Structures are given as C-alpha cells and as structure tokens.
Amino acid sequence: MSQSPKLLLGPLIGGLSDTAANLWARADGPGRLRAWLGRRADFSDAAEAGKSRPLRAEDGFAGVAPVGGLRRETTYYYAVTLTGRPPAKPDGQFTTFPRPGRPRPFSFAFGSCFCPGKIANGEIFASLESHRRAVETDAARKLRFTLLIGDQVYADDWKFNGLKEQYGEKGRVAVSLEDYRNVYAHVWGNEHFRAALTNLPAFMTLDDHEVDDDWRWTSSFRRAGSIPWWDKIGRFFKGRKAEEWRLPRRRILAALQAYWEHQGMHAPPMTLPPEVDEDGQYVLERYAPGSLAYSFTYGCAAFFVLDTRSMRVKKGNDRRMLGDDQWRILKAWLLDAKDRYPVKFIVTSCSILFPMWIDIPGDRWSGFREERDKLLRFIGENDIRGVYFLAGDLHSGHAVSAEIGPKGCRVPVWEFCSTPFEQETNRWARCMYLPILSGLAGNQKPVFTTHEPHFGVVEVTYPRGKPSVKFCLYNRAGDPLHPPVGD
Template sequence: MLGPLLRYVGETAATIWVETERACQVGILGHEVRTFEVTGHHYGLVVLSGLRPGAGYEYQVALDGTVRWPEPDSPFPPSALRTLDPDRPLRLVFGSCRIAELPALKRRRGRARHEQEPEQEHGTDALAACALGLRETPPERWPDVMLLIGDQVYADEVGPATREFISQRRDPSRPPGYQVADFTEYCFLYREAWSEPSVRWLLSVIPTAMIFDDHDVHDDWNISAGWRREYQAKPWWPPRITSAFMSYWIYQHLGNLSPEDLGKNELWRQVQETDDAAAVLSDFAVRADQGTEGIQWSFARSFGTVRVVVIDSRAGRVVEERKRLMVNEAEWQSVTEAVSGDWDHVVLATSLPLLLPSGIHGLEAWNEAVCAGAWGKHFARAGERVRRAADLEHWAAFGKSFTQFGRLLAGLATGAQGQPPASITVISGDVHHSY
C-alpha cells in the first residue's frame, strides 16, 4: 500500500487517499469505499463526514477488513487527523522541488548526476526533516495544512530506484532514456517519492494540497510555443504528456478537491463508475494538454477567515508570442473571484516566483519582447535559445500576467474585492537558491 495521504480537511469532513496492490474495500473510521482501477493500479479516496470541528481522530486503514496502517513497530506516533477549528490561528507550511531518496554529503567531483544520492547533491530532505521535527512536537502545534507547490516528482531526472525500474522494462538507450515514459513508470516514481517512512507518516497526519510545476512533466514544460512544437514532434512525447496528466489527477489533484467539489465533479463520477478508468482519464489528459476550455487546475481553500488560493502557473499558460499569459483569461477570472470576499488574510500560492531582483526581472521582460520579434526574426530565434538556457519563464516573462497579478494585489489592498484583508501573502515554489 502507498499512503495513506491525508488530503482535504475541513470542519466536519476530510479525505484520505491510498494506493493498493489490488482491488479491495478501503475502510477508515467506519467509512468504506471500493477502490477504482487504472491499468492494473488501484486507488481509494475515502471521504470522511460527520466529524466534529476542532476535534482529533486517530485512524487506521483497513483493506478488506485487515488493518494495513499503521505498520507494526512504527517509531512514529499514531496517525491522526485534526478537523479545522475556524477560531484557531492557521499554521501553514509550504515547499517545493523535492528529489526523493537521501543521506547528506556534498556531491563528489567526477561522478555523473545519476550516480549521486540526491541528498549528496541537494542537501537535507526538508520534508523528512519536517516529519522528524513534528514527531517531537505536540499535535496542537502541528501545521493545519502543507502546500507542495511544484516539482513533487522529477519525471525527467529520476532517482536510482526508478532508473533501475526503467532498465527492467525497456531499453534506456532509446528516447526518452532514463526519463518517465508512461503511466506505469509515473506510478513507480510517485511510490519512490512517498514511501520513505518518515515522509509517509508526515503525509498521513498533515493535510496536503498540491500543484505541479515543470519537472512533474518535463523541464521547461510550456515555456514557449516553440518548445511545445518541438516536443509534440517527438514520438515519445504523446504517451508522456498523457500519462503526466493522468497520474497528476490521481496522485495530486484529486485530493485538492473538497467533498462538495467531488460531488459535482463529472470526471470523478465517471472514474468511479467504470471498471478501468484508463480510457476516461486518457481522453481527459489529451484535452487538458490541448487547453480545452473548462479544465482548470487552480483551486481555493478556506481556513476560517483565511483564504488560500493556489494558482496553476504551468498547464493553463497561453504561449503564443505576443499573446503570452501565465494563466489563461478564464482561469484568471476564477482566481480573481476566489479571492473576493471579506477575508482577514489572503494567501496566494504559485509554483513560480512573482517578484525577482530588478535585473533578472528586466532580463525576462526584455527576452519576452525579443522573442516576440521586437528586434527581428534573427534575434527572436536567439532569444528563444536564451529563454530556455536561462529558464526565463517566471511571472516577469509573461508581462501581461505580471501586470494582472499586480492589479489583483492592489485591488485586494484597497478594498476593490471586498473589505481589505489584514495581510496579503504571496508564496512560491521553484526558489532553489532564493535568487
């Protein structure tokens, strides 16, 4: 079993996600659901209702009546959920860009990246460190929610276990090499990311909300129209992008939805009603990649008088030159509506930094103009090469969207969206070295 992952938690309801080895009944706190299947992989999302606000509930996970979680002799406290107390100050923790597997030494010279243990190159695993810290912390001081805002997995830079799995399935000397190629490999990648014991326990006790960035799919995903044309022409890309959206919906997005949202979600209904949801999700994934109207990944959560809005800064882009948008108009309208109202505090989360040092901001804005032809076709082609090489794709590289974001913040601060909140906080992922 992979999981459990505690996902949505409100005042009287919660959802818990698991992946199981076979079809079964998943039971938690007297609630049972049948797993759904996608190409031989089985998943359960248990919706818990009738809970008391501000209450704690220790829980076990039973599969066909046999308790499978917690594991025997676990060094961690029992898994428990705490329902939302609207009068309790919100504790929020966030992070991004996590490469799984670890102990911590510096990267050794002369060794290829795939030969390194990820912690040797990237430092301490902050997610595992958070778990170890919480183990010694009273539950009343635990975070109410953890936001994972991008690069939860690295489909293009997989760890040693996934490399070995790929080698056993296909010839890695042929594209896409040691990158994820299909849905089954994505499933293994998520298992590698979330199976470490301390991380597994952490995800079972702290509610998580997630949004993707590029490495969940591929480095520089949707950086430009030229990038999309280049990758759509690669024979291995269609199954990769389809599998990316399918697995993202199952492993990350599904748990972002409240029980009320789930009840209105047509795709969720179809997935539950079919014997194997692969075809349903594959069709949805193709439409998502095409930018079909109505498919949105941004979402909002309310924690008492605190409003948290998580913005899709990757899949919903408009990348045609001169029309570039970080977030398409329809989804941006949804974001604007989501922050409207009388909130004491507003938190806006995006997988890419909004504010940069002025020099970097100016470089990205200049590059956008050059790529759009401000200096002619020759410099436009050179600008595209620079854009990709230097990862010039933050909000500053989408000038119209940057202006829209600024106006949204100004409107919130001046009361255009309702009573001005006491604070407005923007948090972002992809801040590897803080610029």
C-alpha cells in the same frame, strides 16, 4: 492462488476541512480502501467511517476513502486498510479545522522540489516530522497541514527518478503512464516522506517536473508541448531516445493522469475542474474550460492554490499562464475573500515578486508579465489587503515585501518562498534578484535569501484581534535559518 492486494503508497490525509477529510492510498492491485476513525490513541474505539470506490487499473489502483460528518477542531486517529477487519492500531492522526471565519492561531509547513537520492535521502521530511512532534502541544505553533507546491517528483531526471529498475543503469525520462506511476512509487515510497505525510494533512499542486523541465503548450490548441532547446540538445548528445526530449500531447496527458491519481484526487474540489472524456482523461482542447486550481480555508485564513502549469502556453508572443477561466475565478475569489478573510494566501508554484536578471527560460511570472501585472493591478485597484504569496521552484528560499498596484492605490504584500526540500540549490539567487520594473510594484525589499535545503513554516496569530503572519525556514537539522519575518 492470487495474493491479497497491499498498500503500495500512503496513507495520507488530503482535502481536510472543518468537517471532512479524504484519506488516500495506492494499492498494488484491485480492492477497496476502508477508512477507520477513532478518538482514542489506542484505537480501541475505532469504527469504519468510509470506503473508496473499487480501485481500478485505469487509476493505477489509487483511491480516496472520504470521511464526513466530523466534529470541528477535533483530533481523530485513523487507519486505511484493504479488508473489513478492524486494525489493531492507527496509521496516524489529524485534527479538523475550525469553522470558516473563526479566528484561530495556527501554523503550517510548505515547500517544493523533492528529488531523493540526489543530495540526501528524504532526511528533510524526517526533520519536518520531528518539528511537528516538537510543537504538537503549542496551539499557535502546531502544524495543522503542509502545502507541497510543485515538483513533488522529478519525472525527467533519469538518474534519480527510479526508472533504472525497469530500464537498466542508463535509466529513462518518464514518457508513458506506467513510467510516471513508477516515478511516484519510487519517490513517494521514501520512508521519511511517507512517515511525515501520515500525520501531516497535505494540499498539493504541480509545477513543471511532474511532466518535464520547464514544459509548456506550444499553442492555445494544446496539441503538443515543448521543453527548452538546451534540454533537447543536451539529451540528444547524451544519447537519450527521441521520445525522451519530445513532448507530444499523449505524454502530457499521461503525466497529468498520474498527477491526478497521486495529487489531485485527494485535494479539495477543484473550483472549475477541467472537462474529462468518457475514459476519465482530461480533454484540454483549445476552448475546454477549467483548471486544476482549488481553494480552502482555515479559520480566518483563505487559500487559493493556483494551477500555473496545465493551461500554460508559450510560443512567440502568445504567452498565458492561468488561462481565462482560472483568471476569472481567481478574481472572484479575491473579491469574495476581501472582507470575509483578513488573511489571504495565494499559492503559486513559481515566484511573482522575485524576478531574476538572468532568467533565460522565462519560466516564472516574469516571463508572463502581462498576466503578472494584471494580477498586481487588480489587487491594488480593489484595495485587497492581507495578501501573501507562497512560492517555490527557485531552489532558494526568500522573503520579499512590497507594495503593489498602480501609484496612488498600492497595498502591502509579502512573498514567502520555500524551496528546495531536497535538490541542488541556487547559490547565486541573492545576486540575481531584480525588482519588478513595470511601475506596479514599489518599496520592494528582499528581506533574506538562502540556498540551504529546508522546509518553510508560516505562523498566523491574532494579537489584539488583528492578524500577524510570520515566516521561517528550517534546515535538515531542524534549526531555523533566520529570525522569523513578516508582519
């Protein structure tokens, strides 16, 4: 007699807006997710509010139960089950967003780079959950959601990606769809990570380690990818198999399928989604349009979450990060948000305003200077004010203020960087900073850097009707690492 399926991962709250949410989970077998909502903490008024499509093996038995018709700025208690029986208690809670364009004070958390077991075992997310509870009754400081902006798993770290269970003590770099799914099951099964995201709605995007270290396509035809030569040589001399340092197209597609199952399917609708074939796999041919980018709003603040990876090409002089289609929709979003939203966050997995004079892989925006400068020029020439970059990746946190655009039409911006959640840190970041030298940035000021593991918090308020944006980093003990910075 077969056992009933159980939830393997989740639940978590994705794609939250003023009237809807995507409740996500992954099961260990076929079934259907059922979403239950109530307004009472004891869940005595719970009712079924939505259900997923049948969970399929083709999607790793991951799914979304969408719920709509919700009231704005309202707290709901929720549960996700695999049966039609009403649960006795909720899994967690969330509060819907205000009407787009309505000024409301709020805070959110963000960060990147989570590799549990390497330096700690998820305690940073326990600290984040403690912080969430501590500020729950403060309207301005209450955490409304979190942004996880890359390296939510380290599929290429054979020591800590959880694949030793399948392959023995030597472990393995993830190379197949099953491998990538097992990495997510290991990392996201961390009790502290899972508990934090039960009550904190999440918006996510990928960086490199969801596939492999510093990976990119080798040509615009997107037939194969590559990782840096030192990774290849290092793995070769450590006795890794060839499949662990080669990056054929099928491996990239497997990693992106796992990304979709765990991070993409519960996000807001992609602004221009990539084409898929009849099996639901990304096409990603040379001229296939689209990207994994999306946008959302919270009151008077607008967010554009970039996809800096799936379209990235780097081979000789052929260097592209966003691709033509993503660049077009980013420009349209900036122009549309210019006067409608006084606060604009551009979420990028890698830093724009913190180049390093030692950057051998050229993996950040400084390695794609033409596109970086095009973005800085566009913001300045169109006088788009109130822009804040949110970045990760560097394994050190920072805040940088600058004025960007051509001389004579520059606008002030900030970059806030929060990384790592839990990973080895870059102790030399402060010494490696190099200002942008292209002439499209001036008055560049690195306000602080820190290399201690942390999570970041941004607070947006509207004193006297004008927006104020502050940024602070918190360590595993929950203590602030510096005074709040911003404007």
